[in-house]
Amino acid sequence: MAIPQSIRNVVVFAAGGGLGRAFVEALQREGFNVSAVTRPSNSVSYGPGVTMHRSEYDDFDTLVAIFRGQDAVVSTTGTFAAKYQLTAIDAAAAAGVRRFLPSEYGGNTSLVGVTSYPPFAAEKKAIVEHLRTKESQGLTWTSLCVGIFFSWVLEEGKGTLGWDIDKGDVTIYDSGNQEFDTSTVDQVARATIAILRNLEETENTYVFINSFVATQNQTLSALERIQGKPYKVSHDFWSAARSRGLAALERGEIEAGYHDLVTGTIYDPGHFALFKAEEVGKWKKILRLNEKEDLDGVVTDVLRKKYLI
Template identity: 45%
Template structure:
């Protein structure tokens, strides 16, 4: 699900390379094109019958729908259970949604938690689940044009929140994809549980120091507080201003004192079980800077 999105565009070829048989579900109006090895099903995500047909004979359903559209997975989960699918991997791939009350000013963690609760309620029908929490996508964090989470590499500007010393976990897009593939390869170990993976643990100050060192350029720094941006984001969402509200809320939960992106030893545990290789921070940042034309 979400087969034409950014994560799926990397995930599908990786699954094929790993020897999986892959099908993709796209909306009837989609013009997306896939590898000839991929079976394409057209269905709306609220069409129970069409989804049951698409899911029949499948071992697993992997959802990569957008973060703020988590609730559109509801019908698909029911259809997966009806089709006797063995595993449903919902669209997590971010912070720790197992305890949404820690960031109760944000809407999307509660929606994601409800999706997992729906899956938990269906365990007795044979449908298992894995919720994969990966940390922030460092590639997107640094490469987006809209100063994602305070970073604007092209302008060499950054907003440092609070003291800039709050730890947060990040994952490369490759790590996100690897974690999904490895979850399917470690079927029993990942049954009915949250899985926490990461590439690196950073602070804003640490990341700023690395970027300045590797690029040879100083960044202009603005200061702000996570409490203020959380309140501003919540108000924007109440007003229906999603374009401002969502990024502000994501920034607040990412850098704030709630531990949303701080997986600690849980990530060490799951990185080992999933046999995820070590990554190099400097190599990752150098690749980003080169793609942005900054070195």
């Protein structure tokens, strides 16, 4: 497939994790010239065809050298590492990069009042505000807001969003009917590639996409039906989960805080994790995201991957 001449060279920043790997592989399949940046301590390698760079994420001079000649930077920093993109943005602007995609991937940080949300939401909003200051230097941006990585949550367990499918346990938060947007990694990779091919339409703006909308009760019904067994159900409140998460972060318990904080934020009815349907529909049309994905399909794939069916 032909690549527009304006975007050929793409570097994936903070490419040492699962999302970084998915993006690198998807971009490479689509014919882009792909580079990857990881920390010196990360031993990940992508093999022939992908140029590997090792750098600390706050090393401005090294990042400028890496980004020089690149058309776009796609960031895949983790949820609690958003601040490390500040130096990368400065370096991209200095190196003459045309487009920067920050690491959003979960929730609507464009919401008014989002700075009162958990720290990661406010940090991500601050990243976009920093990108706005670089527009005069020729660095454009697209902030891709997507639904929660639903399949990853189910696979991981550990109670995030209430699920531990290995044990057949679920904690239902409030009524269990709170809707939230979900996204598969494949859908997010497709959207990222489409953004790089639709530069004008996606310049300096938020883009909203999903795979489908779900609730906890719908998910529980799908799991029990596909597995043919009942789950053990307990109950809690989204506000209590978020409070526990914030308290854990203050104690320095990052992993424990992460699970509760994300759970409380996704089930908060304040629309951080539920986009406007017309906005999602508009962007799916612009980006030509026509793949049909649904709850049963994702649940079945996860259960098969974990040998639970």
